[in-house]
Amino acid sequence: MKSSLTMIKRIMNYLSAIMLVAALSACSFMAGEDPGAIRIILDTDMESDVDDVGALAMLHALADSGETEILGVMVCAKNPWSILCADRINTYFNREDLPLGQLRGPGVDRESAYARGVAEEFPGTLRSSDDAPEAVDQYRSILAGQPDNSVVILSIGYLTNLRDLIDSGPDRHSDLDGRQLVEQKVRLWVCMGGQFPSGREANIRWDTGASIEAINGWPGEIIFSGWEIGLMDTGADILDLPESNPVRRAYQLFSRIPHKNWDQVAVLYAVRGLDDGPAARYWELSGRGRLVIDPADGSNTWQEDPAGPHRHLIQKGSDEEIAREIDALMMYVPQGDHRQEPVY
Ligand SMILES: [Ca+2]
Numbered sequence: 001m002k003s004s005l006t007m008i009k010r011i012m013n014y015l016s017a018i019m020l021v022a023a024l025s026a027c028s029f030m031a032g033e034d035p036g037a038i039r040i041i042l043d044t045d046m047e048s049d050v051d052d053v054g055a056l057a058m059l060h061a062l063a064d065s066g067e068t069e070i071l072g073v074m075v076c077a078k079n080p081w082s083i084l085c086a087d088r089i090n091t092y093f094n095r096e097d098l099p100l101g102q103l104r105g106p107g108v109d110r111e112s113a114y115a116r117g118v119a120e121e122f123p124g125t126l127r128s129s130d131d132a133p134e135a136v137d138q139y140r141s142i143l144a145g146q147p148d149n150s151v152v153i154l155s156i157g158y159l160t161n162l163r164d165l166i167d168s169g170p171d172r173h174s175d176l177d178g179r180q181l182v183e184q185k186v187r188l189w190v191c192m193g194g195q196f197p198s199g200r201e202a203n204i205r206w207d208t209g210a211s212i213e214a215i216n217g218w219p220g221e222i223i224f225s226g227w228e229i230g231l232m233d234t235g236a237d238i239l240d241l242p243e244s245n246p247v248r249r250a251y252q253l254f255s256r257i258p259h260k261n262w263d264q265v266a267v268l269y270a271v272r273g274l275d276d277g278p279a280a281r282y283w284e285l286s287g288r289g290r291l292v293i294d295p296a297d298g299s300n301t302w303q304e305d306p307a308g309p310h311r312h313l314i315q316k317g318s319d320e321e322i323a324r325e326i327d328a329l330m331m332y333v334p335q336g337d338h339r340q341e342p343v344y
Helices: 002-031 051-064 082-092 115-121 135-144 160-167 178-185 208-217 246-254 262-276 319-330
Strands: 038-044 068-075 100-102 151-156 186-192 222-225 283-285 289-293 300-304 310-315
Touching: 038 051, 038 262, 051 068, 051 082, 051 151, 051 246, 051 262, 051 319, 068 082, 068 135, 082 100, 082 115, 082 246, 100 135, 115 246, 135 160, 135 178, 151 262, 160 178, 160 208, 178 186, 186 262, 208 289, 222 262, 262 310, 262 319, 289 310
Parallel strands: 038 068, 038 151, 068 100, 151 186, 186 222, 222 310
Antiparallel strands: 283 310, 289 300
């Protein structure tokens, strides 16, 4: 009985994935260069946990549907395979030209169960992380070319790059310093980080110093997608994706299926939750306040403050409906086959 129910569930998931592909293709055709698409720069660690991979896959699905425009993918981890893994995923989703940026200065260096495997087994544009542009330079280049108050920064990793960005000085891209450039170009920072009302969350604590400087020095609004709203499992059917899909391979190598989806929740909010989008009903925003970080251990508390620059998401929807929407996006298969040979 259980196995036939599982089979029915798998068939239903497969059918909904096909319908999603058809819907996305139609939307993509109609949307073209949608001026209303949310412009996003993703900042990811893509090493210790596999949810970054699911998050990037979702962004590509949402870009193909015209709901977002991915301006660039920045890596805030020192693991040299992380950016290659991101490059392979971008290449699979037919966006091999997406600007990439790599943290060059000191930062968090952690193992990955999947990044090297994906980097070595799938085609892409980068041979080595040394060949990638430096993240702050890439941030400044992208931001300088965007309309004022238009860019959403979506961080799903450590805050090292963002601290370095606001510390940056004028350069060939802009006469503004980093803080001024962010103030002029960034509409909002959506940060997967922190635990509410209090806790000790990885993205904040691994580079506590950078987190404190980035969050306290940020010249605009930050909305936090906290640890406590990402605990539902997704990816149960990820191995049903084609073997050509690097997202499938990353989950296989990580070998915890299904898995929590902290980073995917932040993606869903940033693209479909803003501007009263179709996913806005899953969360409500807290009142204004401040994320206060303890420099001793990177733990955080939430402090209510009507003049505060921060808010955090409070889940209203069910785990099931949020997970279903995330799963459908993670199971997206792009049109066309991936390249069989490396293109670097
Ligand atoms: Ca992450």
